Amino acid sequence: MEAPLKMSMDSLLPVAVYGSSISYFTGKLENYFRIKGIPYELRSLSAPHCMNLVRQNTGSTQMPALLLGDGRWMTDSTAIIQWFEAEFPEPEIIPTDPLQRFFSLLLEDYADEWLWRPAMHYRWYYPEGARYASSHLARELAADIPAPFFLKRWSITRRQRNGYTAGDGIRRDQVPGVEAIFHRTLEQLEAIFRQRPFLLGDRPGIADIAFSGPFYRHFALDPVPAQIMRQQAPAVWEWAARLANHGHRERAGAIMQGIPADWGPLLDEIGGDYLPYLCANVDAVVKGEKRFNAEIGGVHYRGARWSKYRVWCLQRLREEYSGLPEPAREEARALLQQHNCWGPLWRHPRLPVDEALCARLPFFCDAKMIDVYD
Numbered sequence: 001m002e003a004p005l006k007m008s009m010d011s012l013l014p015v016a017v018y019g020s021s022i023s024y025f026t027g028k029l030e031n032y033f034r035i036k037g038i039p040y041e042l043r044s045l046s047a048p049h050c051m052n053l054v055r056q057n058t059g060s061t062q063m064p065a066l067l068l069g070d071g072r073w074m075t076d077s078t079a080i081i082q083w084f085e086a087e088f089p090e091p092e093i094i095p096t097d098p099l100q101r102f103f104s105l106l107l108e109d110y111a112d113e114w115l116w117r118p119a120m121h122y123r124w125y126y127p128e129g130a131r132y133a134s135s136h137l138a139r140e141l142a143a144d145i146p147a148p149f150f151l152k153r154w155s156i157t158r159r160q161r162n163g164y165t166a167g168d169g170i171r172r173d174q175v176p177g178v179e180a181i182f183h184r185t186l187e188q189l190e191a192i193f194r195q196r197p198f199l200l201g202d203r204p205g206i207a208d209i210a211f212s213g214p215f216y217r218h219f220a221l222d223p224v225p226a227q228i229m230r231q232q233a234p235a236v237w238e239w240a241a242r243l244a245n246h247g248h249r250e251r252a253g254a255i256m257q258g259i260p261a262d263w264g265p266l267l268d269e270i271g272g273d274y275l276p277y278l279c280a281n282v283d284a285v286v287k288g289e290k291r292f293n294a295e296i297g298g299v300h301y302r303g304a305r306w307s308k309y310r311v312w313c314l315q316r317l318r319e320e321y322s323g324l325p326e327p328a329r330e331e332a333r334a335l336l337q338q339h340n341c342w343g344p345l346w347r348h349p350r351l352p353v354d355e356a357l358c359a360r361l362p363f364f365c366d367a368k369m370i371d372v373y374d
Protein backbone atom coordinates (compact mmCIF):
# COMPACT_ATOMS: atom_id res chain seq x y z
CA MET A 1 0.00 0.00 0.00
CA GLU A 2 1.23 3.49 -0.78
CA ALA A 3 1.95 5.78 2.16
CA PRO A 4 -0.66 8.57 2.38
CA LEU A 5 0.58 11.90 1.07
CA LYS A 6 1.40 14.35 3.83
CA MET A 7 -0.19 17.74 3.43
CA SER A 8 2.21 20.57 2.78
CA MET A 9 2.05 23.66 4.96
CA ASP A 10 2.36 25.81 1.85
CA SER A 11 -1.02 24.58 0.62
CA LEU A 12 -2.63 26.03 3.78
CA LEU A 13 -1.05 29.47 3.55
CA PRO A 14 -1.92 32.23 4.00
CA VAL A 15 -3.58 31.55 7.35
CA ALA A 16 -5.96 34.26 8.58
CA VAL A 17 -7.01 34.32 12.24
CA TYR A 18 -10.28 36.20 12.78
CA GLY A 19 -10.53 37.43 16.34
CA SER A 20 -9.50 40.24 18.63
CA SER A 21 -6.09 41.29 19.88
CA ILE A 22 -7.32 41.07 23.49
CA SER A 23 -9.31 37.83 23.23
CA TYR A 24 -8.51 34.83 25.39
CA PHE A 25 -8.78 32.13 22.76
CA THR A 26 -7.42 34.26 19.93
CA GLY A 27 -4.36 34.80 22.12
CA LYS A 28 -4.07 31.09 22.79
CA LEU A 29 -4.13 30.28 19.07
CA GLU A 30 -1.74 33.10 18.19
CA ASN A 31 0.77 31.79 20.72
CA TYR A 32 0.38 28.31 19.26
CA PHE A 33 1.10 29.53 15.72
CA ARG A 34 4.07 31.61 16.83
CA ILE A 35 5.64 28.76 18.76
CA LYS A 36 4.85 26.28 16.00
CA GLY A 37 6.39 28.63 13.43
CA ILE A 38 3.22 28.95 11.32
CA PRO A 39 2.83 32.43 9.82
CA TYR A 40 -0.63 33.99 10.19
CA GLU A 41 -2.38 37.29 9.84
CA LEU A 42 -4.70 38.54 12.60
CA ARG A 43 -7.91 40.08 11.25
CA SER A 44 -10.47 41.78 13.46
CA LEU A 45 -13.72 39.90 13.74
CA SER A 46 -15.61 43.11 13.24
CA ALA A 47 -19.36 43.26 13.07
CA PRO A 48 -21.58 42.74 11.23
CA HIS A 49 -20.30 41.59 7.83
CA CYS A 50 -17.42 39.57 9.22
CA MET A 51 -19.53 37.97 11.94
CA ASN A 52 -21.97 36.71 9.32
CA LEU A 53 -19.17 35.30 7.22
CA VAL A 54 -17.77 33.43 10.22
CA ARG A 55 -21.18 32.17 11.34
CA GLN A 56 -22.03 30.87 7.86
CA ASN A 57 -18.73 29.11 7.49
CA THR A 58 -18.08 27.74 10.98
CA GLY A 59 -21.54 27.51 12.53
CA SER A 60 -20.68 29.90 15.36
CA THR A 61 -19.57 33.49 15.86
CA GLN A 62 -16.95 32.59 18.42
CA MET A 63 -13.37 33.71 18.04
CA PRO A 64 -10.89 32.73 16.87
CA ALA A 65 -12.10 31.54 13.49
CA LEU A 66 -9.51 30.48 10.98
CA LEU A 67 -9.48 30.85 7.21
CA LEU A 68 -6.95 28.63 5.47
CA GLY A 69 -5.35 29.45 2.15
CA ASP A 70 -7.26 26.58 0.51
CA GLY A 71 -10.57 28.23 1.46
CA ARG A 72 -11.49 26.04 4.44
CA TRP A 73 -12.69 27.61 7.68
CA MET A 74 -11.94 26.26 11.14
CA THR A 75 -13.24 26.93 14.66
CA ASP A 76 -12.36 26.07 18.29
CA SER A 77 -8.77 26.56 19.40
CA THR A 78 -8.53 23.12 21.03
CA ALA A 79 -9.76 21.23 17.97
CA ILE A 80 -7.73 23.43 15.60
CA ILE A 81 -4.49 22.78 17.52
CA GLN A 82 -5.13 19.02 17.60
CA TRP A 83 -5.70 19.03 13.86
CA PHE A 84 -2.49 20.96 13.14
CA GLU A 85 -0.52 18.72 15.51
CA ALA A 86 -1.78 15.62 13.70
CA GLU A 87 -0.91 17.06 10.28
CA PHE A 88 2.37 18.70 11.27
CA PRO A 89 3.93 16.90 14.24
CA GLU A 90 7.15 18.97 14.26
CA PRO A 91 7.98 20.77 16.48
CA GLU A 92 6.01 18.77 19.03
CA ILE A 93 3.59 20.91 21.06
CA ILE A 94 1.30 18.22 22.50
CA PRO A 95 3.70 15.77 24.16
CA THR A 96 3.87 12.34 22.54
CA ASP A 97 4.58 10.64 25.85
CA PRO A 98 1.07 9.29 26.71
CA LEU A 99 1.08 10.31 30.39
CA GLN A 100 2.34 13.80 29.62
CA ARG A 101 -0.14 14.11 26.78
CA PHE A 102 -3.09 13.23 29.01
CA PHE A 103 -2.15 15.57 31.86
CA SER A 104 -1.21 18.38 29.47
CA LEU A 105 -4.64 18.13 27.83
CA LEU A 106 -6.23 18.11 31.29
CA LEU A 107 -4.40 21.34 32.13
CA GLU A 108 -5.42 22.77 28.77
CA ASP A 109 -9.06 22.08 29.48
CA TYR A 110 -8.76 23.55 32.97
CA ALA A 111 -7.10 26.72 31.69
CA ASP A 112 -9.66 27.08 28.89
CA GLU A 113 -12.84 26.42 30.77
CA TRP A 114 -12.24 27.26 34.45
CA LEU A 115 -9.67 30.07 34.53
CA TRP A 116 -12.03 31.78 32.08
CA ARG A 117 -14.12 32.56 35.18
CA PRO A 118 -11.60 34.72 37.11
CA ALA A 119 -10.33 36.16 33.82
CA MET A 120 -13.78 37.44 32.81
CA HIS A 121 -14.40 38.60 36.37
CA TYR A 122 -11.31 40.81 36.56
CA ARG A 123 -11.88 42.25 33.10
CA TRP A 124 -15.54 43.18 33.47
CA TYR A 125 -16.20 43.63 37.20
CA TYR A 126 -13.74 46.42 37.93
CA PRO A 127 -14.53 49.75 36.26
CA GLU A 128 -10.90 50.23 35.15
CA GLY A 129 -10.90 46.78 33.47
CA ALA A 130 -14.27 47.36 31.83
CA ARG A 131 -13.22 50.84 30.64
CA TYR A 132 -10.05 49.52 29.08
CA ALA A 133 -11.56 46.44 27.44
CA SER A 134 -14.79 48.03 26.24
CA SER A 135 -12.89 50.96 24.67
CA HIS A 136 -10.53 48.58 22.96
CA LEU A 137 -13.30 46.34 21.64
CA ALA A 138 -15.48 49.27 20.56
CA ARG A 139 -12.60 50.51 18.41
CA GLU A 140 -11.38 47.13 17.21
CA LEU A 141 -14.63 45.26 16.55
CA ALA A 142 -17.40 47.82 16.40
CA ALA A 143 -15.82 50.65 14.40
CA ASP A 144 -18.32 50.17 11.55
CA ILE A 145 -21.39 50.28 13.75
CA PRO A 146 -23.04 53.70 13.47
CA ALA A 147 -23.49 54.51 17.17
CA PRO A 148 -21.82 56.88 19.63
CA PHE A 149 -18.65 55.55 21.20
CA PHE A 150 -19.99 55.71 24.76
CA LEU A 151 -23.02 53.65 23.74
CA LYS A 152 -20.87 50.96 22.15
CA ARG A 153 -18.77 50.76 25.30
CA TRP A 154 -21.84 50.62 27.49
CA SER A 155 -23.53 47.87 25.48
CA ILE A 156 -20.33 45.77 25.25
CA THR A 157 -19.84 45.99 29.03
CA ARG A 158 -23.47 45.14 29.70
CA ARG A 159 -23.37 42.15 27.35
CA GLN A 160 -20.19 40.76 28.88
CA ARG A 161 -21.37 41.17 32.48
CA ASN A 162 -24.71 39.65 31.67
CA GLY A 163 -23.14 36.78 29.78
CA TYR A 164 -20.00 35.95 31.70
CA THR A 165 -19.79 37.48 35.17
CA ALA A 166 -22.90 38.55 37.12
CA GLY A 167 -25.00 36.61 34.60
CA ASP A 168 -22.88 33.47 35.01
CA GLY A 169 -23.22 33.12 38.77
CA ILE A 170 -20.59 35.65 39.94
CA ARG A 171 -22.35 38.25 42.06
CA ARG A 172 -20.85 40.31 44.84
CA ASP A 173 -20.88 37.37 47.30
CA GLN A 174 -18.86 35.15 44.98
CA VAL A 175 -16.21 37.76 44.16
CA PRO A 176 -13.74 36.82 46.94
CA GLY A 177 -13.98 33.14 46.00
CA VAL A 178 -13.37 33.81 42.31
CA GLU A 179 -10.45 36.11 43.05
CA ALA A 180 -9.00 33.42 45.33
CA ILE A 181 -8.80 31.11 42.28
CA PHE A 182 -6.53 33.68 40.61
CA HIS A 183 -4.37 34.15 43.70
CA ARG A 184 -3.91 30.41 44.18
CA THR A 185 -3.06 29.90 40.52
CA LEU A 186 -0.48 32.67 40.70
CA GLU A 187 1.13 30.95 43.67
CA GLN A 188 1.09 27.55 41.96
CA LEU A 189 2.61 28.87 38.74
CA GLU A 190 5.13 31.11 40.50
CA ALA A 191 6.54 28.05 42.28
CA ILE A 192 6.99 26.33 38.90
CA PHE A 193 8.40 29.23 36.91
CA ARG A 194 10.98 30.02 39.58
CA GLN A 195 12.41 26.60 38.80
CA ARG A 196 12.22 26.40 35.00
CA PRO A 197 11.14 28.40 31.96
CA PHE A 198 8.04 26.39 30.96
CA LEU A 199 5.61 23.95 32.56
CA LEU A 200 7.41 20.84 31.35
CA GLY A 201 10.93 22.14 31.06
CA ASP A 202 12.93 24.22 28.62
CA ARG A 203 10.39 24.50 25.83
CA PRO A 204 6.70 25.28 25.84
CA GLY A 205 3.93 22.75 25.30
CA ILE A 206 0.18 22.81 24.94
CA ALA A 207 -0.36 23.47 28.67
CA ASP A 208 1.75 26.66 28.51
CA ILE A 209 -0.14 27.74 25.42
CA ALA A 210 -3.50 27.15 27.10
CA PHE A 211 -2.47 29.12 30.21
CA SER A 212 -1.61 32.02 27.92
CA GLY A 213 -5.35 32.55 27.24
CA PRO A 214 -6.03 33.72 30.80
CA PHE A 215 -2.54 34.93 31.67
CA TYR A 216 -1.19 36.62 28.56
CA ARG A 217 -4.47 37.91 27.21
CA HIS A 218 -6.34 38.81 30.37
CA PHE A 219 -4.35 38.92 33.59
CA ALA A 220 -1.29 40.58 32.03
CA LEU A 221 -3.42 43.18 30.21
CA ASP A 222 -6.26 44.07 32.55
CA PRO A 223 -5.19 46.75 35.06
CA VAL A 224 -6.23 45.09 38.35
CA PRO A 225 -4.81 41.55 37.86
CA ALA A 226 -1.74 42.87 36.00
CA GLN A 227 -0.75 44.93 39.01
CA ILE A 228 -1.24 41.92 41.33
CA MET A 229 0.75 39.66 39.02
CA ARG A 230 3.67 42.10 38.74
CA GLN A 231 3.86 42.41 42.51
CA GLN A 232 3.12 38.87 43.64
CA ALA A 233 4.29 36.65 40.82
CA PRO A 234 7.10 38.20 38.79
CA ALA A 235 8.18 34.80 37.45
CA VAL A 236 4.68 34.28 35.99
CA TRP A 237 4.77 37.76 34.49
CA GLU A 238 8.10 36.95 32.87
CA TRP A 239 6.86 33.54 31.64
CA ALA A 240 3.89 35.15 29.84
CA ALA A 241 6.24 37.36 27.82
CA ARG A 242 8.80 34.56 27.35
CA LEU A 243 6.12 32.35 25.86
CA ALA A 244 4.91 34.99 23.44
CA ASN A 245 8.47 35.61 22.30
CA HIS A 246 9.50 31.98 22.09
CA GLY A 247 8.76 31.45 18.41
CA HIS A 248 11.52 33.87 17.55
CA ARG A 249 14.06 31.90 19.48
CA GLU A 250 15.58 28.48 19.65
CA ARG A 251 12.78 25.91 19.41
CA ALA A 252 14.77 23.03 20.81
CA GLY A 253 15.02 22.41 24.54
CA ALA A 254 14.75 19.48 26.89
CA ILE A 255 11.54 18.52 28.61
CA MET A 256 11.21 16.56 31.84
CA GLN A 257 10.26 12.93 32.29
CA GLY A 258 6.83 12.11 33.67
CA ILE A 259 4.55 14.56 35.46
CA PRO A 260 6.43 17.09 37.59
CA ALA A 261 5.54 16.96 41.30
CA ASP A 262 4.91 20.71 41.29
CA TRP A 263 1.92 20.20 38.99
CA GLY A 264 0.27 18.62 42.07
CA PRO A 265 -1.38 21.80 43.42
CA LEU A 266 -2.83 22.50 39.94
CA LEU A 267 -4.22 18.96 39.84
CA ASP A 268 -5.69 19.43 43.34
CA GLU A 269 -7.46 22.48 42.00
CA ILE A 270 -8.84 20.48 39.08
CA GLY A 271 -10.04 17.73 41.41
CA GLY A 272 -11.42 20.15 44.01
CA ASP A 273 -13.03 22.78 41.77
CA TYR A 274 -13.03 22.24 38.05
CA LEU A 275 -14.21 18.64 37.71
CA PRO A 276 -16.93 19.10 40.39
CA TYR A 277 -18.08 22.14 38.39
CA LEU A 278 -18.20 20.01 35.24
CA CYS A 279 -20.32 17.47 37.15
CA ALA A 280 -22.73 20.20 38.30
CA ASN A 281 -22.94 21.36 34.69
CA VAL A 282 -23.75 17.79 33.58
CA ASP A 283 -26.57 17.66 36.15
CA ALA A 284 -27.95 20.93 34.80
CA VAL A 285 -27.88 19.66 31.21
CA VAL A 286 -29.57 16.39 32.24
CA LYS A 287 -32.32 18.35 34.00
CA GLY A 288 -32.63 20.86 31.17
CA GLU A 289 -31.73 23.76 33.49
CA LYS A 290 -30.14 26.61 31.60
CA ARG A 291 -29.19 28.21 34.94
CA PHE A 292 -28.00 26.25 37.93
CA ASN A 293 -26.73 26.73 41.47
CA ALA A 294 -23.65 24.92 42.70
CA GLU A 295 -21.24 25.03 45.59
CA ILE A 296 -17.74 24.65 44.23
CA GLY A 297 -14.68 24.89 46.46
CA GLY A 298 -16.73 26.68 49.13
CA VAL A 299 -18.12 29.27 46.68
CA HIS A 300 -21.89 29.29 46.17
CA TYR A 301 -22.52 30.10 42.54
CA ARG A 302 -26.12 31.07 41.89
CA GLY A 303 -27.52 31.18 38.39
CA ALA A 304 -24.46 29.85 36.54
CA ARG A 305 -25.13 29.21 32.85
CA TRP A 306 -25.17 25.69 31.55
CA SER A 307 -22.72 24.73 28.80
CA LYS A 308 -23.36 21.84 26.47
CA TYR A 309 -19.90 22.37 25.05
CA ARG A 310 -18.38 21.57 28.46
CA VAL A 311 -20.18 18.23 28.58
CA TRP A 312 -18.26 17.46 25.44
CA CYS A 313 -15.04 18.64 27.15
CA LEU A 314 -15.58 16.10 29.94
CA GLN A 315 -16.31 13.40 27.40
CA ARG A 316 -13.08 14.19 25.56
CA LEU A 317 -11.05 13.92 28.77
CA ARG A 318 -12.57 10.52 29.46
CA GLU A 319 -11.80 9.38 25.94
CA GLU A 320 -8.21 10.54 26.28
CA TYR A 321 -7.91 8.55 29.49
CA SER A 322 -9.51 5.44 28.01
CA GLY A 323 -7.17 5.61 25.02
CA LEU A 324 -4.05 5.48 27.20
CA PRO A 325 -1.87 2.41 26.76
CA GLU A 326 -0.61 0.54 29.81
CA PRO A 327 1.32 1.27 31.98
CA ALA A 328 0.45 4.96 31.42
CA ARG A 329 -3.22 4.29 32.14
CA GLU A 330 -2.48 2.80 35.55
CA GLU A 331 -0.08 5.65 36.36
CA ALA A 332 -2.64 8.21 35.27
CA ARG A 333 -5.30 6.59 37.41
CA ALA A 334 -3.08 6.66 40.50
CA LEU A 335 -2.27 10.35 39.97
CA LEU A 336 -5.89 11.23 39.32
CA GLN A 337 -6.90 9.44 42.51
CA GLN A 338 -4.16 11.14 44.48
CA HIS A 339 -5.50 14.56 43.46
CA ASN A 340 -9.21 13.77 43.82
CA CYS A 341 -9.79 13.93 40.07
CA TRP A 342 -10.81 10.33 39.58
CA GLY A 343 -14.20 10.44 41.33
CA PRO A 344 -15.62 13.47 39.50
CA LEU A 345 -14.11 12.35 36.18
CA TRP A 346 -16.31 9.24 36.26
CA ARG A 347 -19.15 10.34 38.57
CA HIS A 348 -21.77 10.22 35.82
CA PRO A 349 -21.93 6.80 34.19
CA ARG A 350 -23.36 8.39 31.03
CA LEU A 351 -22.83 11.90 29.77
CA PRO A 352 -25.61 13.81 27.99
CA VAL A 353 -23.39 14.61 25.01
CA ASP A 354 -25.19 16.13 22.07
CA GLU A 355 -23.12 14.43 19.38
CA ALA A 356 -24.23 16.82 16.66
CA LEU A 357 -22.78 19.86 18.43
CA CYS A 358 -19.14 19.07 18.08
CA ALA A 359 -19.05 16.17 15.62
CA ARG A 360 -17.77 18.32 12.75
CA LEU A 361 -14.97 20.02 14.66
CA PRO A 362 -12.54 21.57 13.80
CA PHE A 363 -14.41 22.72 10.70
CA PHE A 364 -17.83 23.43 12.16
CA CYS A 365 -19.32 23.75 15.63
CA ASP A 366 -22.92 24.20 16.68
CA ALA A 367 -22.14 25.00 20.29
CA LYS A 368 -20.54 27.92 22.02
CA MET A 369 -18.66 27.38 25.22
CA ILE A 370 -21.29 29.59 26.88
CA ASP A 371 -24.16 31.03 24.91
CA VAL A 372 -24.80 34.51 26.28
CA TYR A 373 -28.25 34.54 24.66
CA ASP A 374 -29.38 31.25 26.21
Ligand SMILES: N[C@@H](CCC(=O)N[C@@H](CS)C(=O)NCC(=O)O)C(=O)O
Nearest residue numbers: 023024025062063064076077078369
Ligand atom coordinates in the same frame (compact mmCIF):
# COMPACT_ATOMS: atom_id res chain seq x y z
N1 LIG B 1 -13.87 26.64 22.76
C1 LIG B 1 -13.63 27.80 21.97
C2 LIG B 1 -14.02 29.04 22.78
C3 LIG B 1 -13.94 30.32 21.97
C4 LIG B 1 -14.59 31.48 22.72
O1 LIG B 1 -15.47 31.28 23.56
N2 LIG B 1 -14.14 32.68 22.39
C5 LIG B 1 -14.77 33.86 22.98
C6 LIG B 1 -13.86 35.07 22.92
S1 LIG B 1 -12.28 34.83 23.69
C7 LIG B 1 -15.97 34.19 22.12
O2 LIG B 1 -15.87 34.28 20.92
N3 LIG B 1 -17.12 34.29 22.74
C8 LIG B 1 -18.33 34.47 21.99
C9 LIG B 1 -19.24 35.50 22.51
O3 LIG B 1 -18.91 36.18 23.48
O4 LIG B 1 -20.31 35.62 21.90
C10 LIG B 1 -12.18 27.84 21.54
O5 LIG B 1 -11.36 27.11 22.12
O6 LIG B 1 -11.85 28.52 20.57
